[in-house]
Amino acid sequence: MKRRVRFDIWTFVLIAAWVILIALLIWPLSSVLHASLLDNDTGAFSLVHYFQIATVKAYQRAIGNTLLAGFGGMSGALILGVTLAFVTTRFHIFGRALIQTLAVVALVSPPFIGAYAWIVLFGASGVVRKGLDAIGISIPPLYGAAGVILVFAFKFFPHVFLITSGALASINRSVEEAAESLGVSPTKRLFTVTFPLILPAISASALLTFVLSIADFGTPRIIGRDFNVLATEAFNLYGSEVGGNPGMASALSVALIVLSMVIVFGQRWVLRKNVYHSNLIKKPERKRVGGLKAVGLHVLAYAIVLIGALPAIIVVLFSFRRTSGPVFQPGVSLQSYERVISTVSDPIWNTLIFSSTAVVAIVITGTLIGYLISRRPGIATGALDATLMVPYVVPGIVMGIAFITRFNEPPLALTGTGLIIVMAVFVRRLPYSARSVAAALKQVGPNLEDAAVSLGYSPSKAFVKVTVPLILPGIMAGALMSFVTAMNELSSSLVLYVGSTITMPVRIYLSVMDGEYGTASALSTILLAMTVIAVYAAFHLSGRKESALL
Amino acid sequence: MADLKIQGLAKSYKDVRVLESINLDIASGEFFTLLGPSGCGKTTLLRTIAGFQHQDRGEIIVKGERIDHKPAHKRDIGMVFQDYAIFPHLSVADNVAFGLKARSLPKGEIEARVNESLKMVRLDGYQDRLPGEMSGGQQQRIGLARAMAIRPTLLLMDEPLSNLDAKLRIELREDIRDIQRRLGITTIYVTHDQEEALAVSDRICVMNKGNVEQIGTPFEIYRKPLRRFAASFVGTMNFLPGQLEGGRLRVGSQSIDFPVDASGPVELAIRPENVELASTSPHGGTIALKGEVLKVTFLGREAHYTLRTEAGEIVAQVADPAQDFIEMEGRPVEVRLPLQKIALFRLNGDVLDAGQAR
Numbered sequence: 001m002k003r004r005v006r007f008d009i010w011t012f013v014l015i016a017a018w019v020i021l022i023a024l025l026i027w028p029l030s031s032v033l034h035a036s037l038l039d040n041d042t043g044a045f046s047l048v049h050y051f052q053i054a055t056v057k058a059y060q061r062a063i064g065n066t067l068l069a070g071f072g073g074m075s076g077a078l079i080l081g082v083t084l085a086f087v088t089t090r091f092h093i094f095g096r097a098l099i100q101t102l103a104v105v106a107l108v109s110p111p112f113i114g115a116y117a118w119i120v121l122f123g124a125s126g127v128v129r130k131g132l133d134a135i136g137i138s139i140p141p142l143y144g145a146a147g148v149i150l151v152f153a154f155k156f157f158p159h160v161f162l163i164t165s166g167a168l169a170s171i172n173r174s175v176e177e178a179a180e181s182l183g184v185s186p187t188k189r190l191f192t193v194t195f196p197l198i199l200p201a202i203s204a205s206a207l208l209t210f211v212l213s214i215a216d217f218g219t220p221r222i223i224g225r226d227f228n229v230l231a232t233e234a235f236n237l238y239g240s241e242v243g244g245n246p247g248m249a250s251a252l253s254v255a256l257i258v259l260s261m262v263i264v265f266g267q268r269w270v271l272r273k274n275v276y277h278s279n280l281i282k283k284p285e286r287k288r289v290g291g292l293k294a295v296g297l298h299v300l301a302y303a304i305v306l307i308g309a310l311p312a313i314i315v316v317l318f319s320f321r322r323t324s325g326p327v328f329q330p331g332v333s334l335q336s337y338e339r340v341i342s343t344v345s346d347p348i349w350n351t352l353i354f355s356s357t358a359v360v361a362i363v364i365t366g367t368l369i370g371y372l373i374s375r376r377p378g379i380a381t382g383a384l385d386a387t388l389m390v391p392y393v394v395p396g397i398v399m400g401i402a403f404i405t406r407f408n409e410p411p412l413a414l415t416g417t418g419l420i421i422v423m424a425v426f427v428r429r430l431p432y433s434a435r436s437v438a439a440a441l442k443q444v445g446p447n448l449e450d451a452a453v454s455l456g457y458s459p460s461k462a463f464v465k466v467t468v469p470l471i472l473p474g475i476m477a478g479a480l481m482s483f484v485t486a487m488n489e490l491s492s493s494l495v496l497y498v499g500s501t502i503t504m505p506v507r508i509y510l511s512v513m514d515g516e517y518g519t520a521s522a523l524s525t526i527l528l529a530m531t532v533i534a535v536y537a538a539f540h541l542s543g544r545k546e547s548a549l550l
Numbered sequence: 551m552a553d554l555k556i557q558g559l560a561k562s563y564k565d566v567r568v569l570e571s572i573n574l575d576i577a578s579g580e581f582f583t584l585l586g587p588s589g590c591g592k593t594t595l596l597r598t599i600a601g602f603q604h605q606d607r608g609e610i611i612v613k614g615e616r617i618d619h620k621p622a623h624k625r626d627i628g629m630v631f632q633d634y635a636i637f638p639h640l641s642v643a644d645n646v647a648f649g650l651k652a653r654s655l656p657k658g659e660i661e662a663r664v665n666e667s668l669k670m671v672r673l674d675g676y677q678d679r680l681p682g683e684m685s686g687g688q689q690q691r692i693g694l695a696r697a698m699a700i701r702p703t704l705l706l707m708d709e710p711l712s713n714l715d716a717k718l719r720i721e722l723r724e725d726i727r728d729i730q731r732r733l734g735i736t737t738i739y740v741t742h743d744q745e746e747a748l749a750v751s752d753r754i755c756v757m758n759k760g761n762v763e764q765i766g767t768p769f770e771i772y773r774k775p776l777r778r779f780a781a782s783f784v785g786t787m788n789f790l791p792g793q794l795e796g797g798r799l800r801v802g803s804q805s806i807d808f809p810v811d812a813s814g815p816v817e818l819a820i821r822p823e824n825v826e827l828a829s830t831s832p833h834g835g836t837i838a839l840k841g842e843v844l845k846v847t848f849l850g851r852e853a854h855y856t857l858r859t860e861a862g863e864i865v866a867q868v869a870d871p872a873q874d875f876i877e878m879e880g881r882p883v884e885v886r887l888p889l890q891k892i893a894l895f896r897l898n899g900d901v902l903d904a905g906q907a908r
Binding site: 445447448450451452453454455456457458459461462465466469470 | 600601602621622623624625626627628629631632633635637638639648649652653693696697700706
């Protein structure tokens with residue numbers, strides 16, 4: 001009997017997945033590459049844009065600034081995150097739950113809120129700056145490179161914290177004790193045993209924070225002033241009414257993607273051998289320390305998380321302040337909320353509708369693709385898995401530009417519709433969902449399905465009756481986190497929105513740019529509240545595992 | 551009740567042949583064990599019978615009917631898994647009822663069968679528990695009850711005891727044997743543990759590298775191995791090099807009458823419990839070798855003597871060793887190999903039929 005190629009429902013899913021990825025990822029992105037290789041005026045093939053990147057000062061500066069922001073944000077986040085992870089996993093700290101909550105608040109608060117809140121505090125007319133000025137201390141306003149890096153560090157450290165504390169908590173204590181019994185001092189042990197063991201976690205979070213930093217658009221735009229990075233430069237060149245330069249914008253986008261990819265492959269190369277399997281026998285214990293050392297550790301831990309959560313706190317407080325026009329006045333009022341409800345409630349509904357639609361699509365597609373990846377290995381699924389890496393390295397701005405170039409003409413004239421915003425969010429978040437389902441499925445074990453089949457259920461019924469109930473909490477938690485990122489998506493929406501499809505992040509961004517801080521605060525607070533509710537639900541569904549929030 | 555025939559079953563993964571033309575004939579109600587080291591193809595064979603994998607060639611026939619074209623869920627074969635595969639989100643009762651619900655049985659019947667099956671595996675009263683709260687042994691009992699509840703034509707077990715500790719393993723294997731006997735269900739059992747295989751089986755099939763080495767009752771497999779592999783894999787076996795020449799067998803410097811129609815190099819095999827030390831008086835033909843005690847391992851009811859003889863190192867097992875056993879170390883001793891207890895293997899691994907020489 002010859003082996004048959006068996007067509008079943010999963011063959012269909014595989015084909016459908018490829019159709020989706022080609023239509024929503026490869027085809028749009030190819031337009032960016034294509035546009036970057038054409039002369040704007042003649043439409044002929046030309047490398048002029050890449051040549052300009054290599055010669056024009058402003059573009060070189062943008063690349064330099066992007067690298068600076070990336071490495072700066074990454075280093076800052078690593079220092080803060082690893083320190084906090086180490087302190088909270090190795091020492092007895094009061095209020096660990098509070099620290100974790102604050103870190104999660106910092107993690108989920110909309111990215112550009114950070115930049116905006118820091119301006120409110122340390123900007124040209126910032127509250128803290130003015131206050132310090134009144135007592136004779138003068139500090140420069142927080143704009144430019146320093147501001148961007150600071151915001152990134154305090155915005156992205158929770159990623160590092162959550163990933164590394166997981167790794168630190170699963171180091172077998174006996175390994176460290178063994179090092180000590182061999183005569184290695186505790187400090188030396190930290191660098192010779194502990195850090196090498198958590199290197200995979202550290203480098204994974206470093207990669208993540210770097211990619212997030214260079215892809216971020218709102219922060220350098222709001223707080224950077226003349227600190228131009230590739231993302232803002234591409235947006236300007238693409239978006240400006242006059243003197244727009246789509247070819248150059250595309251070339252810069254390609255440069256940004258290449259930069260991310262270099263870092264991703266770099267991390268893989270660094271980690272090519274460093275995968276440690278440890279059979280956990282003894283959990284590490286938290287040392288109790290007293291006196292000054294205890295005070296110092298508490299101050300350190302709380303300072304990090306409080307400053308991280310500060311933007312969210314500031315935004316909520318300021319949303320209740322009285323305003324007159326764009327200027328804050330003394331006193332408390334609900335003015336800002338009234339104005340939001342009466343004039344700009346559209347973004348709220350748009351955000352909810354777009355996000356829910358995207359999440360439904362993400363969950364269904366992500367679950368099916370996740371199943372394919374983990375249970376039907378083969379060349380076609382392997383390539384699918386690899387292709388799913390692409391959205392990780394494509395910044396939102398680039399995805400937006402790609403979509404608007406591809407879906408601008410009939411038969412697919414989607415520009416200006418809500419659908420195009422939903423599609424962009426969908427394809428950007430799909431890999432996270434598919435990967436998390438694939439990971440959850442690895443925990444379930446194929447024997448459970450075999451058992452159901454041996455008891456008389458067809459393979460598809462076995463999947464529905466056994467596997468789905470088991471991975472459902474994970475899927476739901478992932479769905480809620482997708483909902484959170486969808487709600488907070490700024491950069492791709494900013495390229496794709498029109499007046500009727502404006503979303504909350506875009507409205508907040510525009511308000512901040514126009515100096516309407518009251519409206520921005522009230523809208524941000526509403527967005528933050530919706531985010532926190534979704535995160536709280538996800539946290540419970542996932543059995544209170546912080547790792548589900550990444 | 552059902553009998554099972556397997557004819558010419560073969561399977562390869564890419565270039566690797568995992569099963570080479572397997573033929574088996576299993577009687578109705580038989581407890582049939584596939585025994586072999588890991589990677590010998592026994593689990594592949596089991597999963598092919600279950601329908602989780604597909605053979606490249608060959609037929610699987612149950613009750614005279616080919617089943618190999620049927621999908622796994624229509625084969626009506628109960629399976630017990632090495633890692634239990636208990637559904638963690640369902641209660642014990644729902645786990646056992648799972649296959650019955652697929653058959654759309656009436657509610658009352660399902661409940662009755664669930665209770666009956668749980669009673670059979672001594673888990674009556676645990677119906678509403680979640681599997682997570684139960685020990686490995688209990689989980690495997692659920693797995694057994696779940697497979698039996700559907701009253702399958704065949705029961706397949708894939709190393710069901712290998713994740714359990716030694717004591718539970720013995721307890722549960724007795725239970726499995728008792729239940730199987732009582733219900734008379736045709737069972738195929740996969741294990742790499744030769745003691746387990748000897749203890750539970752009606753017949754054992756020793757497999758190696760995708761081939762059947764020998765099929766026989768536990769007694770035949772242990773006492774009359776037909777292949778060198780079966781002899782070495784099941785139990786402990788000493789092997790010494792020997793030479794057949796002109797009706798005589800030479801081992802070391804010893805030579806003894808051995809009237810067989812063969813000549814050339816052979817391997818002499820003998821179980822440790824059949825090796826006699828000089829203190830016992832010889833009866834019948836023996837090969838006597840000069841030796842020295844290298845090491846004594848005291849195990850309570852027996853002791854193992856590692857001996858260096860002129861023909862090579864062998865192990866002798868002495869039951870109920872006397873008190874002065876430890877002083878044997880380093881002493882010379884005469885080692886006797888009774889001719890009725892030895893087996894000779896040709897260099898290709900086949901046994902040499904030595905019936906007339908004994």
